[in-house]
Amino acid sequence: MMDFKKMEDGFRMILEGMGEDPNREGLIDTPKRVAKMYAELMTGLSGEMKAEDILKTRFHEKYDEMIIVPDIEFASMCEHHFLPFTGKAHVAYIPGDCVVGLSKIPRVVEFYARFPQIQERMTRQIAELIQKVLQPKGVAVVLEASHMCMTMRGVKKPGATMVTTQLLGRFKTDEKTRAEFMSRIYAPR
Ligand SMILES: Nc1nc2c(ncn2[C@@H]2O[C@H](COP(=O)(O)OP(=O)(O)OP(=O)(O)O)[C@@H](O)[C@H]2O)c(=O)[nH]1
Numbered sequence: 001m002m003d004f005k006k007m008e009d010g011f012r013m014i015l016e017g018m019g020e021d022p023n024r025e026g027l028i029d030t031p032k033r034v035a036k037m038y039a040e041l042m043t044g045l046s047g048e049m050k051a052e053d054i055l056k057t058r059f060h061e062k063y064d065e066m067i068i069v070p071d072i073e074f075a076s077m078c079e080h081h082f083l084p085f086t087g088k089a090h091v092a093y094i095p096g097d098c099v100v101g102l103s104k105i106p107r108v109v110e111f112y113a114r115f116p117q118i119q120e121r122m123t124r125q126i127a128e129l130i131q132k133v134l135q136p137k138g139v140a141v142v143l144e145a146s147h148m149c150m151t152m153r154g155v156k157k158p159g160a161t162m163v164t165t166q167l168l169g170r171f172k173t174d175e176k177t178r179a180e181f182m183s184r185i186y187a188p189r
């Protein structure tokens with residue numbers, strides 16, 4: 001359960017700590033807005049949805065080649081600084097006995113984006129959920145993202161990105177499968 005009052009009080013204290021006046025006109029409703037914003041950005045923490053439920057509609061299909069869903073845009077929050085990291089996810093799987101609706105893969109990405117995150121964990125969670133629920137012959141997830149905590153503050157390297165990869169099953173064990181996936185996500189489409 002989200003405690004809006006606690007989030008509001010907390011943000012008001014942050015403003016005071018900065019030396020701002022939380023009662024001036026422009027800021028008076030800001031703690032409330034910020035609480036609402038975090039509730040929206042952190043829906044994963046509300047516990048209202050289970051990740052497994054996203055993939056519950058499955059279609060039994062005899063399709064045994066790679067399915068690639070590239071270029072899924074996402075925005076998440078770095079748990080170290082609470083600043084956004086944004087970029088693209090590329091997801092692929094080789095079905096076992098079933099496939100899922102196309103929209104469900106971006107829904108999985110979106111689900112895991114809605115927690116205080118680090119990119120490595122988010123990458124692994126996406127792959128592990130698909131592996132667990134669909135039991136495919138393999139899953140591959142690549143995330144490429146730019147972290148605002150690195151571009152806007154700190155080391156200040158605009159344009160710097162991080163690429164993380166999680167390979168399971170055939171993508172891990174079979175070099176040709178992995179090479180096909182990598183060449184197709186990075187090839188001009
Ligand atoms: N591996 C990883 N690191 C991240 C991610 N998001 C942010 N970071 C890093 O987390 C680290 C936290 O380091 P600290 O030294 O505790 O924090 P800091 O003093 O604010 O570090 P600087 O960013 O170097 O100023 C930083 O190096 C960030 O760049 C992520 O998704 N994965």
Ligand SMILES: [Zn+2]
Binds near residue numbers: 078080082083147149
């Ligand atoms: Zn950060």
